[in-house]
Amino acid sequence: MARKIRWGILGPGSIAEKFAAGLKTLPDAELTAVGSRSLERANIFADSFNIPHRHGTYEGLADDSDIDAIYVSTPHPFHKECAILCLEAGKAVLCEKPLTVDAGQAEEMIASARAHNQFLMEAMWTRFLPVMVKVREWLADGAIGEPRLLTADHGSRKVLSTETLAGRHFNPELGGGALLDVGVYTIALAYMVFGAPSKVTSLAHLGQTNVDEQASILLGYDSGQIANLFCAISTETSKEARITGTHGSIHIPHFWEATSATLEVRGKDPVHIEIPFEENGFEYQTIEVNNCLRLGKLESDVMPLDESLSIIKTMDTVREQWGLEYPPFGSVLVPCQDNVVDPEERMTEEAIEKNIS
Numbered sequence: 001m002a003r004k005i006r007w008g009i010l011g012p013g014s015i016a017e018k019f020a021a022g023l024k025t026l027p028d029a030e031l032t033a034v035g036s037r038s039l040e041r042a043n044i045f046a047d048s049f050n051i052p053h054r055h056g057t058y059e060g061l062a063d064d065s066d067i068d069a070i071y072v073s074t075p076h077p078f079h080k081e082c083a084i085l086c087l088e089a090g091k092a093v094l095c096e097k098p099l100t101v102d103a104g105q106a107e108e109m110i111a112s113a114r115a116h117n118q119f120l121m122e123a124m125w126t127r128f129l130p131v132m133v134k135v136r137e138w139l140a141d142g143a144i145g146e147p148r149l150l151t152a153d154h155g156s157r158k159v160l161s162t163e164t165l166a167g168r169h170f171n172p173e174l175g176g177g178a179l180l181d182v183g184v185y186t187i188a189l190a191y192m193v194f195g196a197p198s199k200v201t202s203l204a205h206l207g208q209t210n211v212d213e214q215a216s217i218l219l220g221y222d223s224g225q226i227a228n229l230f231c232a233i234s235t236e237t238s239k240e241a242r243i244t245g246t247h248g249s250i251h252i253p254h255f256w257e258a259t260s261a262t263l264e265v266r267g268k269d270p271v272h273i274e275i276p277f278e279e280n281g282f283e284y285q286t287i288e289v290n291n292c293l294r295l296g297k298l299e300s301d302v303m304p305l306d307e308s309l310s311i312i313k314t315m316d317t318v319r320e321q322w323g324l325e326y327p328p329f330g331s332v333l334v335p336c337q338d339n340v341v342d343p344e345e346r347m348t349e350e351a352i353e354k355n356i357s
């Protein structure tokens, strides 16, 4: 593909703004379209990012023949339905994390991508950050010997209130809770270091709205390695990761948005790296998708689909241990009230138009 890759955004909410800002800096891509359940919201978002095509339905965006790839950024319960809509319309999809809420949904989404011969990737942006690329190089070079222990935490403090209840974090109907929101980062990091675990054990505090407000997860591996992970939406933590090996360790402050890391090897001076983002960090995952599309690849080697599926299976096991089930999720592809024109009003509008002309 020699021309620019043309992107659309489905679900223009808070994270979509960061994605758009990152994408706008890439010379080989353009932000061509946005689709919201409301044309008004699509217009507002499009105006702030200078996006030419605006759609008041997700179907309209999926069917837009002027785009190549769609970024799905709805709340997690709707990822599957929205991604499949786009894949069936012949679009490549970059879908926000977690890929889906459970393994059954992920299997359907992945099957759709494969059946339609379309690219699909989970937007695990952390993995594509330049610091993480360097960390993988250190691990591959054996810089810390054999990795034996990973500790990682991602906790933020949100308080239950009328305002927060309106959002997705405390709402089980929107897949709320810490595990799917931020625990997934810690588990994905464990996969990056050790691969799929052979043992999973966990403990959670389910709050008033019956979502996991904080949780500890221990992953065990066949050769004795351990990942000790923590996630929360109710407790602020330092969001650090440390990988400890037989000869030293790697420390990554703010690991999910890392711009620095320190390699400490026994008997040697520490090596500290700082790699600021070109824009906001979200550009690197988009570069990966663009590169894959140009090479005709259907998935990324850095964030492969089988790994995303395995991560979700691990999260399913964790939720099963807590007895946490979500209520049935409705469909998001139902017209929104402010998008529906009352037939009587329409007739009146038509009549007025006729009278004017």
Ligand SMILES: NC(=O)c1ccc[n+]([C@@H]2O[C@H](COP(=O)([O-])OP(=O)(O)OC[C@H]3O[C@@H](n4cnc5c(N)ncnc54)[C@H](OP(=O)(O)O)[C@@H]3O)[C@@H](O)[C@H]2O)c1
Pocket (backbone or CB within 6 Å): 010, 011, 012, 013, 014, 015, 016, 035, 036, 037, 038, 041, 042, 073, 074, 075, 076, 078, 096, 097, 098, 123, 125, 167, 168, 174, 180, 181, 332
């Ligand atoms: N990579 C990261 O760092 C990062 C950070 C935050 C979130 N995320 C992920 O991105 C996804 C979206 O998160 P967000 O915080 O951006 O969500 P959000 O702002 O609450 O919602 C995003 C958009 O989804 C659409 N939507 C569709 N059905 C909805 C419903 N029933 N309720 C609310 N919104 C609905 C809305 O757009 P329209 O109605 O206008 O179509 C909304 O603006 C989540 O899966 C989350 O895990 C990733």
